[in-house]
Amino acid sequence: MLKLLSVNFRRAFLRKRFIIGGGFPIFIGILMLFLAYKNNGHVDNMPFMMSGLLPMLIGITAGLYISQDYTNNTIRNKIICGHSRTMIYLSNLVTSMLGTIIIYGVYVLVTLGIGKLIVGVSSDFDMELTIKGILLTFCIFLTFTSLTVMFCMMMSGVSGTVVSAMLYIILGMLMLPVLFISNDTINEWMMNLNPSFQIDNVEAYVRNSELMPVEDYIHISWIPISSLVMIILSTVLGISVFNKKDIK
Amino acid sequence: MEYILQTSGLCKNYGKSQILKNVSINVPKGSIYGFVGRNGAGKTTLIRVVTGLHTPTSGSYSIFGVGYSDSGINEKRAKVGAVVETPSIYPDLSARENLRMVCRILGKPFDNIEEILKMVELSNTGKKKAKNFSLGMRQRLGIAFSLINDPELLVLDEPINGLDPQGIMEMRELLTNLNQQRGITILISSHILDELSKLATHYGFIDRGVVLKEMSAEELHRSCQKSARITVDNMAALEEVLREMNLGYNVLTGTEAEIYGDFFVTPLVNELNKRNCIVQRLSQNDESLESFFINLIGGGVIA
Numbered sequence: 001m002l003k004l005l006s007v008n009f010r011r012a013f014l015r016k017r018f019i020i021g022g023g024f025p026i027f028i029g030i031l032m033l034f035l036a037y038k039n040n041g042h043v044d045n046m047p048f049m050m051s052g053l054l055p056m057l058i059g060i061t062a063g064l065y066i067s068q069d070y071t072n073n074t075i076r077n078k079i080i081c082g083h084s085r086t087m088i089y090l091s092n093l094v095t096s097m098l099g100t101i102i103i104y105g106v107y108v109l110v111t112l113g114i115g116k117l118i119v120g121v122s123s124d125f126d127m128e129l130t131i132k133g134i135l136l137t138f139c140i141f142l143t144f145t146s147l148t149v150m151f152c153m154m155m156s157g158v159s160g161t162v163v164s165a166m167l168y169i170i171l172g173m174l175m176l177p178v179l180f181i182s183n184d185t186i187n188e189w190m191m192n193l194n195p196s197f198q199i200d201n202v203e204a205y206v207r208n209s210e211l212m213p214v215e216d217y218i219h220i221s222w223i224p225i226s227s228l229v230m231i232i233l234s235t236v237l238g239i240s241v242f243n244k245k246d247i248k
Numbered sequence: 249m250e251y252i253l254q255t256s257g258l259c260k261n262y263g264k265s266q267i268l269k270n271v272s273i274n275v276p277k278g279s280i281y282g283f284v285g286r287n288g289a290g291k292t293t294l295i296r297v298v299t300g301l302h303t304p305t306s307g308s309y310s311i312f313g314v315g316y317s318d319s320g321i322n323e324k325r326a327k328v329g330a331v332v333e334t335p336s337i338y339p340d341l342s343a344r345e346n347l348r349m350v351c352r353i354l355g356k357p358f359d360n361i362e363e364i365l366k367m368v369e370l371s372n373t374g375k376k377k378a379k380n381f382s383l384g385m386r387q388r389l390g391i392a393f394s395l396i397n398d399p400e401l402l403v404l405d406e407p408i409n410g411l412d413p414q415g416i417m418e419m420r421e422l423l424t425n426l427n428q429q430r431g432i433t434i435l436i437s438s439h440i441l442d443e444l445s446k447l448a449t450h451y452g453f454i455d456r457g458v459v460l461k462e463m464s465a466e467e468l469h470r471s472c473q474k475s476a477r478i479t480v481d482n483m484a485a486l487e488e489v490l491r492e493m494n495l496g497y498n499v500l501t502g503t504e505a506e507i508y509g510d511f512f513v514t515p516l517v518n519e520l521n522k523r524n525c526i527v528q529r530l531s532q533n534d535e536s537l538e539s540f541f542i543n544l545i546g547g548g549v550i551a
Binding site for chain 1: 262296299300301302303321322323324325326328329330332334336337338339349350352353354355393397
């Protein structure tokens, strides 16, 4: 596992593509700070803005890394020399999750860390609530990462990257049937278990105020548990399919 | 005989089409095993299965005596080097960096990188990226990958495809050296029979997913060398004459034998006449590896 991680880290993080990918949240963060500074705004909710864009960036970065292993056929090198497929899968998961933590961590650091010093926060700013929101967002992004790794390892090639990049939208579209279901319980479950909606739920939770109160049907406490369950389920499913998969 | 790789009743299906049908091969230790078959015969599929890239639909195989589903198989796989179809190289890295990457995968030090680069004649490629390598250089880099772990079994799928005559010659020399000097057992698939015949010590012939025959190079040589088939009424007399004339032969039936090598017909017939042995029929048989293979698969053209 350590050997695989050593290779993955070198292949994933010490390359132009990741540096550019990692630079993107810095660019977005600085742009948002600039806009907030110009409009006399504050950085209170900034770590939760652009939250639909980041899963896409995570999907592209992790997806490209994994699919490249397939398109170059270099995944064969790992299998032929006797690494177990489970370990190959898990090493890709760990690498991608670390990439996610770096990408979102950089974004938080720029928007909140630097932003607080330069632009400032409002008088209503609650640091504890914000940190809680950030940790919950990390959970959701790790779920996205786990799903990205599952699709990329199962589908192989560029198709996995495309699905991963669109995962936020695809999961959002899964909510379309909700429009036709008038069952409140089902709607509630769908709203709280879908990672695409969980992102909005966290933002609503952090913004919670008299003007914009968080709706009763939003259960923030479900997020860590549902994330953990989804990560475990997607990993188990991904590993079982990858173990039987024929590699070209 | 000790076998490094054995398959038993191996089957592989893709959907409804059966690509490998009860394939059983035995690769002896220290041999260069030529796996011969037309394009689409199932050579690459078998190689993908034994290298762990594909899982068999049914049947089994063992590497160094360990079954593919046994717990110790991954340790044994570490003793196998393989190049399957196109070499699996990192295109944006140089030859040296590529080998370092493989060392990291294997958890090996970088000690023997220079030696291996020299062996495959890539030591002077400098910082040139692998994506700019010629096909021959890529093939050699692929072989360098498989040598990093000091393998005991090397599995090569069509390694001379696309190489120029000099590249083919160099590849042949490299493989012969690896086999003779390092004692590496080599399984090599090819449909270029002439080239394979210069290397292989054992053969397996496959067609339409079925292994038709396994034989040693000696057996194949006997089958392919210039021979004459003779039918006589006194086999004992024939054997006596052939021994006196120092000719190799193989008795096929009580009246029929195969005589190997060049010989003059008249002295042989005269000697048999002296022993009251009547020659009923004599026909010449001159078979190449290609014609042997075509006869084996029942006609057709080698792709």
